[in-house]
Amino acid sequence: MKTTKKYTLPESEIPKQWYNIVADMPNAPKPLLNPGTRQPLKPEEMEGLFAKELVAQEFSRERFIDIPEEVQTLLKIYRPSPLVRASGLEKALDTPARIYFKNESISPVGSHKLNSAIPQAYYNAIQGIKHITTETGAGQWGSAMSIACKHFGLDLNVFMVKNSYNAKPYRKVVMRTYGAQVHASPSNVTEYGRNVLANDPECQGSLGMAISEAVEMAVKTPDCRYTLGSVLNHVLLHQTIIGLEAEKQMEMAGDYPDKVIACFGGGSNFSGISFPFLRHNLKDGKKVRFMAAEPAACPKLSKGRLDYDFGDSAGMTPLIPMYTLGHDFQPDQIHAAGLRYHGGGQIVSQLKQDGLIESYPVEQIEAFKAGVIFAQSEGIIPAPESTHAIALTVREALKAKESGRKEVILFNLSGHGLLDMSAYEMYLNGSL
Amino acid sequence: MKTTKKYTLPESEIPKQWYNIVADMPNAPKPLLNPGTRQPLKPEEMEGLFAKELVAQEFSRERFIDIPEEVQTLLKIYRPSPLVRASGLEKALDTPARIYFKNESISPVGSHKLNSAIPQAYYNAIQGIKHITTETGAGQWGSAMSIACKHFGLDLNVFMVKNSYNAKPYRKVVMRTYGAQVHASPSNVTEYGRNVLANDPECQGSLGMAISEAVEMAVKTPDCRYTLGSVLNHVLLHQTIIGLEAEKQMEMAGDYPDKVIACFGGGSNFSGISFPFLRHNLKDGKKVRFMAAEPAACPKLSKGRLDYDFGDSAGMTPLIPMYTLGHDFQPDQIHAAGLRYHGGGQIVSQLKQDGLIESYPVEQIEAFKAGVIFAQSEGIIPAPESTHAIALTVREALKAKESGRKEVILFNLSGHGLLDMSAYEMYLNGSL
Numbered sequence: 001m002k003t004t005k006k007y008t009l010p011e012s013e014i015p016k017q018w019y020n021i022v023a024d025m026p027n028a029p030k031p032l033l034n035p036g037t038r039q040p041l042k043p044e045e046m047e048g049l050f051a052k053e054l055v056a057q058e059f060s061r062e063r064f065i066d067i068p069e070e071v072q073t074l075l076k077i078y079r080p081s082p083l084v085r086a087s088g089l090e091k092a093l094d095t096p097a098r099i100y101f102k103n104e105s106i107s108p109v110g111s112h113k114l115n116s117a118i119p120q121a122y123y124n125a126i127q128g129i130k131h132i133t134t135e136t137g138a139g140q141w142g143s144a145m146s147i148a149c150k151h152f153g154l155d156l157n158v159f160m161v162k163n164s165y166n167a168k169p170y171r172k173v174v175m176r177t178y179g180a181q182v183h184a185s186p187s188n189v190t191e192y193g194r195n196v197l198a199n200d201p202e203c204q205g206s207l208g209m210a211i212s213e214a215v216e217m218a219v220k221t222p223d224c225r226y227t228l229g230s231v232l233n234h235v236l237l238h239q240t241i242i243g244l245e246a247e248k249q250m251e252m253a254g255d256y257p258d259k260v261i262a263c264f265g266g267g268s269n270f271s272g273i274s275f276p277f278l279r280h281n282l283k284d285g286k287k288v289r290f291m292a293a294e295p296a297a298c299p300k301l302s303k304g305r306l307d308y309d310f311g312d313s314a315g316m317t318p319l320i321p322m323y324t325l326g327h328d329f330q331p332d333q334i335h336a337a338g339l340r341y342h343g344g345g346q347i348v349s350q351l352k353q354d355g356l357i358e359s360y361p362v363e364q365i366e367a368f369k370a371g372v373i374f375a376q377s378e379g380i381i382p383a384p385e386s387t388h389a390i391a392l393t394v395r396e397a398l399k400a401k402e403s404g405r406k407e408v409i410l411f412n413l414s415g416h417g418l419l420d421m422s423a424y425e426m427y428l429n430g431s432l
Numbered sequence: 433m434k435t436t437k438k439y440t441l442p443e444s445e446i447p448k449q450w451y452n453i454v455a456d457m458p459n460a461p462k463p464l465l466n467p468g469t470r471q472p473l474k475p476e477e478m479e480g481l482f483a484k485e486l487v488a489q490e491f492s493r494e495r496f497i498d499i500p501e502e503v504q505t506l507l508k509i510y511r512p513s514p515l516v517r518a519s520g521l522e523k524a525l526d527t528p529a530r531i532y533f534k535n536e537s538i539s540p541v542g543s544h545k546l547n548s549a550i551p552q553a554y555y556n557a558i559q560g561i562k563h564i565t566t567e568t569g570a571g572q573w574g575s576a577m578s579i580a581c582k583h584f585g586l587d588l589n590v591f592m593v594k595n596s597y598n599a600k601p602y603r604k605v606v607m608r609t610y611g612a613q614v615h616a617s618p619s620n621v622t623e624y625g626r627n628v629l630a631n632d633p634e635c636q637g638s639l640g641m642a643i644s645e646a647v648e649m650a651v652k653t654p655d656c657r658y659t660l661g662s663v664l665n666h667v668l669l670h671q672t673i674i675g676l677e678a679e680k681q682m683e684m685a686g687d688y689p690d691k692v693i694a695c696f697g698g699g700s701n702f703s704g705i706s707f708p709f710l711r712h713n714l715k716d717g718k719k720v721r722f723m724a725a726e727p728a729a730c731p732k733l734s735k736g737r738l739d740y741d742f743g744d745s746a747g748m749t750p751l752i753p754m755y756t757l758g759h760d761f762q763p764d765q766i767h768a769a770g771l772r773y774h775g776g777g778q779i780v781s782q783l784k785q786d787g788l789i790e791s792y793p794v795e796q797i798e799a800f801k802a803g804v805i806f807a808q809s810e811g812i813i814p815a816p817e818s819t820h821a822i823a824l825t826v827r828e829a830l831k832a833k834e835s836g837r838k839e840v841i842l843f844n845l846s847g848h849g850l851l852d853m854s855a856y857e858m859y860l861n862g863s864l
Contacts, residue, residue: 005508006443006508006509008440008442008443010440011438011440076437076438077438077516077811088583106538108810108811108812108813109811110850147807147808147811150808151520151811169853169854169857170602170850170851170853170854173853173854173856173857173860174813174850174853176856176857176860177804177807177808177813177853177856177860178807178808179808372609375579375609375610376579376582376609376610376611378540379509379540379541379579379583380540381606381609418542418602418606418850418851419602419850419853421601421602421605421606421609421851422601422602422605424605424608424609425601425605425608428605428608428609
């Protein structure tokens with residue numbers, strides 16, 4: 001923890017608008033397609049599934065979008081989040097690199113996911129929606145939606161990937177404590193789930209399957225909408241609050257990042273911290289590198305093909321133009337369950353194709369090793385997802401040591417790992 | 433979470449001194465006694481067990497004691513902690529009371545315990561001590577000492593009450609992740625532990641037993657000292673940073689508490705938030721009420737006898753003048769393991785005898801009920817210990833509703849409950 005310094009923005013400096021990178025992309029993302037007609041999807045075709053205002057954001061090309069005042073007030077419960085100079089980690093690595101991290105683990109649910117859960121619940125509530133469905137992998141998104149829905153008086157059903165449901169038993173209790181109903185997916189609650197179980201009663205589930213179940217329930221339930229915690233444009237939009245704050249905080253620190261690093265599942269925290277800085281590459285000639293840390297077990301950006309693919313396993317969603325491992329891809333049961341998604345989303349995939357962002361696969365064991373170094377040097381036990389970002393940061397910091405480069409690395413600590421201690425136990429026991 | 437407002441002190445306003453209430457007490461606490469001679473204990477008699485500077489603080493009558501700069505720097509990792517207006521809770525209870533809480537759950541280990549772990553590790557390190565022992569109940573103190581010792585390069589052995597070791601399996605992984613050695617107490621590592629196990633192989637342990645083991649190991653190991661997370665004067669002293677910050681933050685909020693509430697195990701968080709305000713009762717004619725929320729299973733202040741008693745089960749410590757249930761008392765296995773201590777300590781017991789503080793037993797089931805109301809209305813899942821303070825706050829807020837009193841209640845949220853979700857699961861399933 002040596003001489004660790006944190007940069008705290010005053011509450012008055014919380015961003016009043018989200019940043020929409022679509023306005024500044026050299027090549028606009030290709031359109032979503034209606035899977036039946038293969039014609040570009042129209043906003044009204046999505047409004048049965050998502051709240052109207054969220055659909056409008058999904059299709060928006062406006063550069064900045066106002067954050068509603070009620071959402072700002074709620075975000076202030078834990079925001080602005082601190083930017084921290086990781087001097088303890090620097091010392092542990094004996095690197096000349098200056099390392100900073102944005103600490104999103106301080107939210108009451110322990111991750112950045114609340115940044116989008118609050119506005120998603122808000123827009124559904126003001127539209128008069130009563131019921132919400134969603135899916136969750138590790139449970140971070142499900143926890144965030146649970147408290148956000150409770151606040152707005154929305155009833156919530158969460159489909160949690162079965163492997164995580166069993167491996168992270170405390171997560172479902174968190175969601176239940178906040179008042180949500182949690183189903184292990186595949187479940188008997190939906191037709192899709194029942195079909196999967198009929199073919200494979202031992203199926204451990206995937207994010208794609210859980211999405212299919214949540215979508216099916218949303219479509220079949222009156223006054224109900226579906227919500228998603230990553231991949232879609234409006235989710236990435238909400239998460240830009242991370243990078244917008246970080247920009248101001250890097251200025252407080254008198255530094256500017258050479259590299260921005262985040263873990264990558266569906267893109268929410270990576271985009272959140274990257275896009276506000278990437279804007280200055282696109283417009284002001286900055287040359288920051290944006291590096292996505294993917295799990296080696298699910299390397300969609302690094303090893304996927306660029307194609308139209310479904311967002312879910314059942315093929316119920318629009319077709320998304322993206323780097324994908326295939327919507328029926330079932331990744332290994334790694335502990336970073338939040339990174340086990342098959343595709344990279346519309347915006348991120350276009351940016352990758354245009355060479356504006358990079359991606360690197362990280363093995364689980366390297367990730368946990370870096371996570372323990374970070375825990376011991378900075379005092380915070382990181383989520384298994386976040387350890388991937390830390391591992392890539394460690395790699396870069398050690399390269400900087402070799403070459404003597406005094407570069408500046410900024411990474412996003414997307415969440416803490418206090419509900420993932422069984423994974424740490426396996427790592428410490430050498431049984432990973 | 434409705435319109436919840438947090439009051440954040442700038443880092444520059446972090447207290448530079450701790451407040452020592454002994455300087456202002458109308459009746460000084462009675463002295464500790466050497467159990468052999470029954471004569472007042474001399475500081476030098478404690479220096480084999482505790483770092484010299486901590487012993488000096490234990491006996492000090494100075495009103496303010498400087499916080500070393502290195503300790504201040506480390507405290508700034510998470511301090512000042514926010515003061516929060518609990519408008520969501522007020523709304524849920526429909527009370528005219530204005531409720532505030534000090535949020536100590538934001539520390540990287542999830543509780544207030546780091547406030548004393550950092551200075552205790554620091555004073556041992558600058559004295560050249562190499563090895564530290566301690567005990568822990570729920571694991572909050574053990575986690576805090578683990579990261580503090582790691583930072584200062586001290587080797588740490590933690591004796592964790594066996595019941596908690598098994599009931600809270602993630603806690604020991606947290607400590608191991610930070611690099612500590614953790615033993616289920618009673619253990620085979622000490623003579624005392626072996627004797628207990630010989631008589632009762634199924635013994636589930638108690639804080640008193642764990643202290644005996646940690647003390648024995650400290651005495652028998654070269655360059656080793658013992659540390660304690662509550663009860664003793666120097667621990668309460670370190671925790672006054674909570675109340676000193678809260679004073680300034682209540683001023684920011686334009687309010688002053690009528691009642692200050694905290695849970696009570698050995699007195700660390702209760703004293704921490706209370707003493708700085710109690711000073712103004714003693715010196716400036718304020719009439720704040722200080723209300724300790726005790727577990728009904730271990731009501732030392734409410735139902736104990738005032739007497740000299742040992743701090744541990746084996747009778748290895750000095751004799752402490754305090755309200756006690758007896759050093760061999762074995763409380764029920766409640767989930768708030770941090771509150772299962774038999775005695776009230778030297779200072780708190782004197783204050784209680786002088787009518788300056790009050791205590792109220794709270795049943796576990798009432799505590800969890802209040803904890804869930806708080807989680808759903810404020811978004812934070814409280815530690816089982818902290819739910820006792822919330823339950824007493826709820827009681828008082830509902831009384832205020834009946835009588836229409838617009839009183840101001842300040843309580844301490846000593847920690848979060850993310851590592852205690854199995855207890856919440858039992859509560860939600862109706863199996864508590």
